[in-house]
Amino acid sequence: MSDREVDHQLVLRAQRGDKLAFELLVNKYERKLQRLLSRLVRDPAEVEDVTQEAFIKAFRALPTFRGESAFYTWLYRIGINTAKNYLAAQGRKAPTTADIAPEDAEEASGDDLARDTNTPEHEMMSRQVAETVNAAMDALPEELRSAIMLREIEGMSYDEIAAIMNCPIGTVRSRIFRAREAIAEQLRPLLGTHKDRRW
Amino acid sequence: MKDVSALMDGELDPKLARSTIARVEDQDELRAAWATFHVIRDTLQGNAIGPSRFIERFHDRLEQEPVPVAPRWRIPRPGAGALALGGAGVVLMSALIVWMSGAHRDTRRPVDAPVPAAVANRLNGAIAVEYAMGHRQLNPAFVVDDFARSSEVRPPASAQEAAK
Numbered sequence: 001m002s003d004r005e006v007d008h009q010l011v012l013r014a015q016r017g018d019k020l021a022f023e024l025l026v027n028k029y030e031r032k033l034q035r036l037l038s039r040l041v042r043d044p045a046e047v048e049d050v051t052q053e054a055f056i057k058a059f060r061a062l063p064t065f066r067g068e069s070a071f072y073t074w075l076y077r078i079g080i081n082t083a084k085n086y087l088a089a090q091g092r093k094a095p096t097t098a099d100i101a102p103e104d105a106e107e108a109s110g111d112d113l114a115r116d117t118n119t120p121e122h123e124m125m126s127r128q129v130a131e132t133v134n135a136a137m138d139a140l141p142e143e144l145r146s147a148i149m150l151r152e153i154e155g156m157s158y159d160e161i162a163a164i165m166n167c168p169i170g171t172v173r174s175r176i177f178r179a180r181e182a183i184a185e186q187l188r189p190l191l192g193t194h195k196d197r198r199w
Numbered sequence: 200m201k202d203v204s205a206l207m208d209g210e211l212d213p214k215l216a217r218s219t220i221a222r223v224e225d226q227d228e229l230r231a232a233w234a235t236f237h238v239i240r241d242t243l244q245g246n247a248i249g250p251s252r253f254i255e256r257f258h259d260r261l262e263q264e265p266v267p268v269a270p271r272w273r274i275p276r277p278g279a280g281a282l283a284l285g286g287a288g289v290v291l292m293s294a295l296i297v298w299m300s301g302a303h304r305d306t307r308r309p310v311d312a313p314v315p316a317a318v319a320n321r322l323n324g325a326i327a328v329e330y331a332m333g334h335r336q337l338n339p340a341f342v343v344d345d346f347a348r349s350s351e352v353r354p355p356a357s358a359q360e361a362a363k
Contacts (some may be wrong), residue, residue, distance in 0.1 A: 001216035003209035017266035020224045027234045031241040031248045062267045125249020133242040152243040177204040184235040191250045
């Protein structure tokens with residue numbers, strides 16, 4: 001089941017009233033949407049509020065989502081409209097780059113976000129997460145590091161990675177999982193992703 | 200958790216993917232893995248954002264939201280359009296072959312032969328009941344059985360005479 005089909009399944013569940021399914025979509029897209037909206041709304045606290053509002057609007061509009069576009073394209077459109085309305089309500093004008101296509105959000109570098117949401121505290125926390133992930137990556141055995149880099153940075157399928165690494169697909173699946181687990185282990189204290197917290 | 204990892208990569212077969220989604224919803228541990236693995240992905244792709252209470256705040260807001268009504272549309276599965284088009288093509292070709300072979304013609308009964316009364320009664324009765332059920336949805340006082348009985352097709356009097 002492709003990534004888009006996984007979204008499709010989660011949307012179907014959410015349309016049947018399954019709020020947890022929608023929260024999984026929020027988990028998946030919150031940072032991407034925040035990054036996109038930070039190009040319109042500069043203040044980090046405002047970005048978070050507008051992003052929350054956009055997700056709520058998306059949830060309310062779920063019955064009208066017909067699946068003709070990918071979920072994230074639809075969500076990003078709602079996000080941009082929410083941000084524009086927010087700025088208009090405050091008598092502020094959206095930046096000239098307001099008409100950002102969803103694919104722009106994919107292309108923007110992380111530096112854009114760091115620059116746009118540049119408060120010392122926010123920057124420090126973001127840097128901490130990045131440093132923890134980088135340190136955990138450096139500590140990985142070579143085959144795990146290569147597998148997760150080919151997947152997350154190059155965007156390759158398991159098939160393609162198996163061909164490059166000359167190993168069975170099952171091994172690729174296992175290596176990527178082990179890499180994620182090792183990095184997650186280092187991240188958990190920072191993120192507080194414990195069982196007693198809602199994720 | 201290995202399945203969660205493969206799920207977010209779009210590398211599970213549909214059946215296992217569906218059951219994994221259900222398990223992620225049910226188990227806190229898997230939900231935490233889903234969230235953390237996505238943080239790792241976003242960070243590696245240059246979108247590191249410091250820890251926040253975003254999802255907890257959102258959860259509280261979502262709790263206040265009424266459940267959306269049933270979808271007005273049936274979402275097409277990605278790629279389903281092509282499948283439906285292919286299916287329509289097969290049906291069209293089958294119909295064409297049947298038509299060309301003349302198999303659509305009923306050779307057992309002349310076209311103008313009257314439909315036997317008993318069959319007509321049964322057919323008309325079924326149609327009448329369906330029609331009446333539709334009306335009953337609009338007007339619960341409507342009596343379906345009486346309507347169905349009253350609309351039965353009776354053989355013409357001449358045919359009844361002949362039968363005697």
